[in-house]
Amino acid sequence: MFGSTLEGVGxxxxxxxxxxxxxxxxxxxxxxxxxxHMLPLDxxxxxxxxxxxxxxxxRAGCISLVQLSKSNSELLSDDNKVHVTKI
Numbered sequence: 001m002f003g004s005t006l007e008g009v010g011x012x013x014x015x016x017x018x019x020x021x022x023x024x025x026x027x028x029x030x031x032x033x034x035x036x037h038m039l040p041l042d043x044x045x046x047x048x049x050x051x052x053x054x055x056x057x058x059r060a061g062c063i064s065l066v067q068l069s070k071s072n073s074e075l076l077s078d079d080n081k082v083h084v085t086k087i
Contacts, residue, residue: 001068002060003042012040016062018051 003014015032019025025045032043051057 001065002062012042015043017045018048
């Protein structure tokens with residue numbers, strides 16, 4: 001994830017998907033297209049070599065969704081005394 005939503009001011013959710021092409025990517029794109037009807041998603045797809053060559057992850061300040069979910073889980077657990085179960 002990257003962009004202004006991380007700063008709390010965005011109107012859309014900017015996602016960067018880094019991975020190989022092929023059937024798994026085709027399936028993921030379709031699932032995200034469906035989700036995009038309900039969410040304001042702006043999705044950028046890159047091959048691993050493209051991400052490396054452009055240094056986009058660092059330049060754009062990308063945060064992995066795993067890291068983001070851990071941060072949010074800790075915030076909920078600490079601030080609101082909510083027990084979060086990770087699946």
